[in-house]
Amino acid sequence: GESVGLHLPTLSVQEGDNSIINCAYSNSASDYFIWYKQESGKGPQFIIDIRSNMDKRQGQRVTVLLNKTVKHLSLQIAATQPGDSAVYFCAESLGGNTPLVFGKGTRLSVIA
Amino acid sequence: EPEVTQTPSHQVTQMGQEVILRCVPISNHLYFYWYRQILGQKVEFLVSFYNNEISEKSEIFDDQFSVERPDGSNFTLKIRSTKLEDSAMYFCAGTYTTNEKLFFGSGTQLSVL
Numbered sequence: 405g406e407s408v409g410l411h412l413p414t415l416s417v418q419e420g421d422n423s424i425i426n427c428a429y430s431n432s433a434s435d436y437f438i439w440y441k442q443e444s445g446k447g448p449q450f451i452i453d454i455r456s457n458m459d460k461r462q463g464q465r466v467t468v469l470l471n472k473t474v475k476h477l478s479l480q481i482a483a484t485q486p487g488d489s490a491v492y493f494c495a496e497s498l499g500g501n502t503p504l505v506f507g508k509g510t511r512l513s514v515i516a
Numbered sequence: 517e518p519e520v521t522q523t524p525s526h527q528v529t530q531m532g533q534e535v536i537l538r539c540v541p542i543s544n545h546l547y548f549y550w551y552r553q554i555l556g557q558k559v560e561f562l563v564s565f566y567n568n569e570i571s572e573k574s575e576i577f578d579d580q581f582s583v584e585r586p587d588g589s590n591f592t593l594k595i596r597s598t599k600l601e602d603s604a605m606y607f608c609a610g611t612y613t614t615n616e617k618l619f620f621g622s623g624t625q626l627s628v629l
Contacts, residue, residue, distance in 0.1 A: 412556070438617055447520075447607050447620035448559060493559060501547060501571055501614040503561040 412491060414511045423481040425510045427494035432475060435499035439468060439479045441490045442509070448493060451479065481512075489514045518542040520621035522608050528627045529598055537593045537624045539608030549609040549618060550583065550593045552576070559607065565591065598628045 417423045429437065435456045440448035454461045454468045454477075461468050467480040477494050491511050495504040521540040529535050541548055550562040564571040565583055580596045591610075595602055605625050609618040 440620075445622075447609075447622045450617045450619070453617055495559075499614075501564060501566065503549065503564055503572060503574075504618060505561065506551075506559040508558050 412509050412511045414513060416513045416515060417484050419486060419514055419516050420483055423479075423484045423488070423512060425479045425481075425492050425512065427477040427479075427507050427510075429475050429477055429494065429496045429507065430505070431496060431498070432472070433498055434496035436497045437468070437470060437477050438495050438504065439466075439477075440493045440495065440506075441488075442493060443490045451492075484512075484514050486514045486516055488512060520608055520610055520619050522606075522621035522624050524624060525622070526625045526627070528629065531600055531628055532597050535595050535598055535626060537595075537606050537608075537626070539591045539593075539621055540589060541591055541608065541610035542612075542619060545610035545612050545619070547571075547611045547614060548583075548585070548591045551607045551609060551620075552604040553607065553623075554604045562593070562606075595626075598626075600628050602626060603628045 438453040439451040441451050442448045452463045452466050452468045454470050459470050465482045469478045481488055489512055491509045493509045494507045497504045523538045527535055548565040551559050552562055553559045561574050563573040563577045563583055582594045584592050603626055605623040607623045608621045611618050
C-alpha cells in the first residue's frame with residue numbers, strides 16, 4: 405500500500421543540473437495529466453500538463469513525458485535553480501469534469 | 517494575473533464547532549473544487565461544483581460538509597461539527613472549462629483542537 409506521513413521521496417540536485425522527477429500513475433483510463441509545484445505554505449501552482457494522445461510536451465525549462473505502456477509520467481527541469489526547490493505533485497484525471505487525483509509528491513532540493 | 521483568494525489563511529476552532537471557509541474564485545471560472553491536504557500528505561479531492569450544484573464528491577465529503585455559492589462570487593465550504601481529523605489545509609480551486617488546469621488558492625489552514 406501507499407506510505408503516508410512526512411517521508412516524501414527527496415531529490416537533491418546541484419544548481420544548474422537537470423532534474424527528473426518521476427511519477428507512476430494508477431489508472432490506465434486516465435486521459436489528462438498535470439504537474440504542480442507546491443512551495444511551503446502555498447497552494448499548488450500549475451507547471452505543465454499533457455493529454456493522453458501525446459507522449460511529450462515542452463514548456464519553458466520544463467518537459468513532461470508520458471509513457472502509457474507502463475503508466476509513467478516524468479517531469480524534467482532544465483538548468484535547475486534554487487527557486488525550483490519545492491514539492492512536486494503529479495495528478496491524473498479521466499478527463500471532462502472528473503476530479504484530479506494527486507500522487508504522493510517528491511521534494512526537490514536544489515543545492516547552490 | 518488573476519488569483520483565487522481564500523479567507524481566512526488560518527482558522528483555529530474547537531472540536532464540534534462549525535466553520536466556514538471562504539473562497540473567491542477567478543471571475544470567469546465556472547467549475548469549482550475543494551481539496552484538502554493533511555500535513556505531509558498528498559492533496560485529496562473533496563467536492564466539485566458546477567452550475568450551482570455538486571457534480572461529484574469523495575468519501576471524505578460526508579454529511580458534515582456542505583458547499584455553497586451564495587452570491588455568484590463567493591464559494592464556501594462549511595463543516596458543520598468539526599472533528600480533530602478535519603485539521604488540514606483546505607484548498608479552493610477553479611477552472612473555466614473541463615479538462616484544463618485547475619487554479620488553486622493559497623489555502624486555509626484549519627486546526628481543530
